[in-house]
Amino acid sequence: MFIKKYRKARDKNTSILVVGLDSDPEKIKGFKSVMEFNEHIVKETADLVCGYKINIAFYEKSGWRGYKALEETIELIKNETDLPIILDAKRGDIGNTARAYAKAYFDKLGVDSVTVNPYMGRDAIIPFLEKGHAFVLLLTSNESIGDVELHVYHKVLELAKELEKSYPERIGIVVGATRKEYIGKISNASGGLSWLIPGIGAQGGNPEVLRELKGKDIVVNVSRAIIFAENVRKKAEEFRELLARQYFD
Numbered sequence: 001m002f003i004k005k006y007r008k009a010r011d012k013n014t015s016i017l018v019v020g021l022d023s024d025p026e027k028i029k030g031f032k033s034v035m036e037f038n039e040h041i042v043k044e045t046a047d048l049v050c051g052y053k054i055n056i057a058f059y060e061k062s063g064w065r066g067y068k069a070l071e072e073t074i075e076l077i078k079n080e081t082d083l084p085i086i087l088d089a090k091r092g093d094i095g096n097t098a099r100a101y102a103k104a105y106f107d108k109l110g111v112d113s114v115t116v117n118p119y120m121g122r123d124a125i126i127p128f129l130e131k132g133h134a135f136v137l138l139l140t141s142n143e144s145i146g147d148v149e150l151h152v153y154h155k156v157l158e159l160a161k162e163l164e165k166s167y168p169e170r171i172g173i174v175v176g177a178t179r180k181e182y183i184g185k186i187s188n189a190s191g192g193l194s195w196l197i198p199g200i201g202a203q204g205g206n207p208e209v210l211r212e213l214k215g216k217d218i219v220v221n222v223s224r225a226i227i228f229a230e231n232v233r234k235k236a237e238e239f240r241e242l243l244a245r246q247y248f249d
């Protein structure tokens with residue numbers, strides 16, 4: 001179960017860092033394949049993180065070869081570590097289609113959590129909660145949140161909390177670290193929901209926001225700033241320390 005694996009890894013590694021395996025085949029210079037690149041990243045970081053997040057887009061862009069690399073990467077993480085895997089797929093569709101996605105990701109791929117787009121409401125979310133854990137998009141890290149999310153995020157928060165009653169410890173929210181002005185307010189209202197926080201590193205989000213989230217189950221994703229660094233381990237150590245100082249101290 002995602003939350004149990006996450007808490008165990010967080011406490012063992014004193015880390016709330018999740019490394020994002022956004023292993024764009026066009027950027028993995030010096031490696032023969034995405035799989036070889038991912039093996040290197042996992043070997044360098046497994047004792048510094050509380051999990052991995054894999055964004056499916058960077059695998060789908062290579063068709064079946066990318067999907068094969070995705071499957072092999074998940075197998076590698078499961079065989080070599082006890083760390084939870086979040087699949088960043090941002091799915092959201094009618095019930096029977098959502099059930100098909102949930103089956104593909106939890107039963108076939110074997111990930112622990114999936115990101116879900118809540119725009120279509122509970123039918124699009126529940127199939128994921130029935131099989132595993134889901135993070136629903138609440139207030140994302142990108143510029144254009146004013147177009148839609150700012151108008152509805154409080155509704156998404158209400159819905160997530162309602163679903164949490166039937167699916168305790170199986171639902172969380174995605175809030176960008178770039179959303180400093182909203183995080184305190186959302187934290188106060190978020191009860192026992194877990195948090196996935198992207199936006200630190202390449203997007204310039206502020207790690208100080210983590211001070212508002214002490215005691216909550218949070219994972220902080222950093223992708224490009226770690227995986228494409230010259231010294232991956234050193235960079236992961238720096239981010240682990242930076243985040244830990246805000247959250248654990």
Ligand SMILES: O=c1ccn([C@@H]2O[C@H](COP(=O)(O)O)[C@@H](O)[C@H]2O)c(=O)[nH]1
Pocket residue numbers: 020022055088139140141142174175176198199200201202203221222223224225
């Ligand atoms: O609000 C969101 C939701 C998801 N993401 C994803 O997280 C990583 C961020 O990568 P960086 O290289 O650390 O910027 C990426 O997979 C995004 O698709 C997000 O950035 N913001």
